[in-house]
Amino acid sequence: MAGAAGPGTGSGAAGGDGDDSLYPIAVLIDELRNEDVQLRLNSIKKLSTIALALGVERTRTELLPFLTDTIYDEDEVLLALAEQLGNFTGLVGGPDFAHCLLTPSGICHLGHEILAVLQKSCLQPPLESLATVEETVVRDKAVESLRQISQEHTPLALEAHFVPLVKRLASGDWFTSRTSACGLFSVCYPRASNAVKAEIRQHFRSLCSDDTPMVRRAAASKLGEFAKVLELDSVKSEIVPLFTNLASDEQDSVRLLAVEACVSIAQLLSQDDLEVLVMPTLRQAAEDKSWRVRYMVADKFSELQKAVGPKITQNDLIPAFQNLLKDCEAEVRAAAAHKVKELCENLPSEGRETIIMNQVLPYIKELVSDTNQHVKSALASVIMGLSTILGKDNTIEHLLPLFLAQLKDECPEVRLNIISNLDCVNEVIGIRQLSQSLLPAIVELAEDAKWRVRLAIIEYMPLLAGQLGVEFFDEKLNSLCMAWLVDHVYAIREAATNNLMKLVQKFGTEWAQNTIVPKVLVMANDPNYLHRMTTLFCINVLSEACGQEITTKQMLPIVLKMAGDQVANVRFNVAKSLQKIGPILDTDALQEEVKPVLQKLGQDEDMDVKYFAQEAISVLALA
Template identity: 25%
Template sequence: MSEQIKFDVSEGAYDNDCLLLNDDHSFVETTVKCDNTEDYLKALNDVRDVAEKLGIENTRQYLIPYLTHLIVNDKITQLKDIAEILGDFECYVGGSKYVHILLLPLEELAGAKQNDVQIAAIKSLQALADIMEVSDLETYFIPLIASMTMNNKCAKRWSVCRLFTTVYMRVSPKHQGDIIDYHCFLSFDSFSSVRQDAAKCLVDLCEVVNFSTFDSKIIPRLEQFSFDQNEHIRTLALTTAISISNKFDVSYIKQIILPMILHFINDISWKIRLILLKNIAKLLTIDRSCLNLTEIILQILIVLTKDKQLEVRLQSIHILYDCTVVLFQNLTDLKAILLVTEFLIPALHNLSQDSEVTCKLEVPAVLAKFNKLIPDKLIKDYFVNFVKQLLNDTNVDVVFNVIKYMKDILGPQYSNLIVLPEYRLICCLKAFIVNDSWEIRKIGAIYLGILAIQKGIQFFEEYLEQSFLILLTDTKSTVQETTMDVFILLVTEFGMDWAQTYIVPYLINLSYSTNTYNKMAFLSFAKVCATMMCTKFRALNVNIRESEVK
């Protein structure tokens, strides 16, 4: 970052020979009398050079007021640089006792149009506040906050929100009350950007105020923001309520905090409802001993699983699993099982019957994660029926998706309780394979692999092999590549001996074919073989080296 401060030159050339900067006195006279002093400031390259030449007294008396004048009248171009420099300028004005002189130019910079200038000015004001004596804070900084709060410039009102907590803990209770009143005033500002920053600083204020002030001043503002017409402000109110919910006892949370959170269940913005949903697992960790509070939070979750917005319902499937993890971590197994069977499993069941196929497709992948978490009895009593219902779904994509995850959902001990609708699945696969759309044929190749892995080698050879060979020589290279990926999975599942006996001879014969697509299939196969051989060779190499080391 350049530390050189450039100043705009006024129209009308100035004769540089008419004034000489030979000593402090001549420069001060120039500063006071000349309208074009920015030319001389520019000539000295840096505002710190100017301060050194003038000395501490003249810097306080002339330079800082003049800089303020230039800032107010838009005469300086490098506002960000000067805002940063003024935050570390105390040694040029005589130390911490006199830094209040720097507050006025920084106040003007905090009201600049450019966001980066505002932020730089705020950081400098915070730095100066840290080195000011308490008496100076109350004499100069609090009036600065008051001036910015009541200012007509929106940017100043926006900036002052970042300063409240900077001095709150260091000033007297009277001035602490004034700061809270200033925050309250900005909370009703007509500009949403100002209200938004007032909402942002609520979390920091919660960290510094006592309980009485929090209950009487902060909570009303939080409730106000939760009904604000601006979506971003309501979002901030929600996230603030969630973040502070673990700071109080259960009775206060149930009486004051939770009602505010419950309000957002019916928020007009589905994005806010989604934020609430994503924080449900966090809310469950507030108080592990209060089962009643846990049930209330789970009821919020159940309402959100039935949300009218697809994105919310879709995310709720994953949140149900996250909440199950939290329950088993924080409660006894008996209590966790009771809540899971009462709230979470019925919600999962409803989502598996959702009107949107997207939701149904998401359920099996989440059910598969439950297998390692919940007892076998729950899998048998609940998840076997889930799988059966999904297999009877009218949408074939849902059926194949549940087949893909079936072993992970039920485990080997319960998979044999399921009878797959084989005839229906085979008919669907044949329809996919002969479809004119290559996208459908590609999906058919993926589903063929899923069914083959679930049903085994005998079923594949009897019902799927011919379809698989047809897909290997498909006219679309993308379908060929997908089928070759399926081949790799089948080799992993059925073994290399199976591939060498049934598939490899067929593919080698394709190399003699005059059909271009057959030759392409063979080349794809050769590439796969080369990759597999390289992988095995590397693994063999590693084993040999490890043996040599031992």
């Protein structure tokens, strides 16, 4: 845009009027009028380039007023515009002119075409306009940009330009502007004067009791953030009553957001103030008639626990957590189950074991046989972590029976989550304690009808192999790993190939030479060409792990033999394999064995085979 035909060069660029100083903005007008949304979007994304070409003064006086007219565009274009304007402070002249992005700019003498475009514009600042549009993502991006720009204002400019904008939005006729205002109070409050601070708090209070639920939701979502920048007295006298009211709102979508704000508010208050001002409301939320509110309490439980401290946790949160673990709604039980490990970890070390054994474990035992698979799966993802907290004896006596029960669960995700966290138990009691129940569970998962379940267990196989040891692995699991290599799903075969490389890295090249390589090479004679190709893929990854000697003596002859395969796909993969293993081989093998085969493949009747063979010759410098 600002290239050879940029501003101040050439002639007639702005449509033949002889003044091409308007070139960038004139082209922008044409592009933004285009029916192609992608073209308009690309144009908006070039705004910074256009602004640089125009210079700071013309950006302030021409470009910004013009952009106000784009508020009637597609949401995708408006979103890009909102994002661009957040980085515009430097392009309008720096912090001293940041207010230009907030305040309508006067129009200087513009060309007739630009004036015609601007004629219908209300000259409301672009970001303020974008903060009032119907599409939520556009408003959110506009608010994000406004928050960014607010930091670049001096305190004086903030009160002169930014605070009035916030007030206008907060008192707007449409709920969209009032929701946007909620996200701006916290960024302007800390640097405002006391008189203005009082006004800001008053506006926020009004929004917390707004008639429109969407506005109250927005206010509730920003309550905790706003509380953090207020003086402590104001938190106790104003924020806490607002929190209480929002937590009792008729809309559960407002009440659940108040729970989130509770974390921030609790961090600001003393233990005595917490007990009196916050805990009654939090107890009420934990027993709310709406499962969504109870779910939010469960989801935020670890944060609440840290915020209120150990004493209140023991007296209030543990009983609340017990109720959440046996809630009538499965979603709530699952959310609480996810927090079991974090709850136990965050308990004070003194008395932790007693609290877990007496007040948490009995409820966990019930969840192991829950009727809902999502609850059981959530518990299985964290329960193994309790072994490191409770120690060896308690793990063997109390947790091991639960682990074994979950390894036999009918739900694949439950078994998978137990297996994927075995390292925790291995640290405490050793995995051999689980081996008898572990093997059937692994076999079932390895043969599960869902290929993603099979894929997941493959990814944990190197970890299991390291924990179980080479003898157990060879006896019980080696055959599974080989079976995956001929799975009907390519993703499984690919993962199984990478799995072999990791196993070789874990058990060593001697094990690979004796156990894995011979079985892989046998597949080179398989009637299914896909399996023959898998042999080549395995050689590609194993050669690097096994080194030069094994690659040259055992793998290379098989690859060279497969160069005569009747299937072209196999032949061009031979060329790719030779290119892959070439750097591992010595010069003699390359010249005497690899080069002749590649030259022959380079004359193959199949174009793909020829291409990959010639590429391999070039890469290996065998020409």
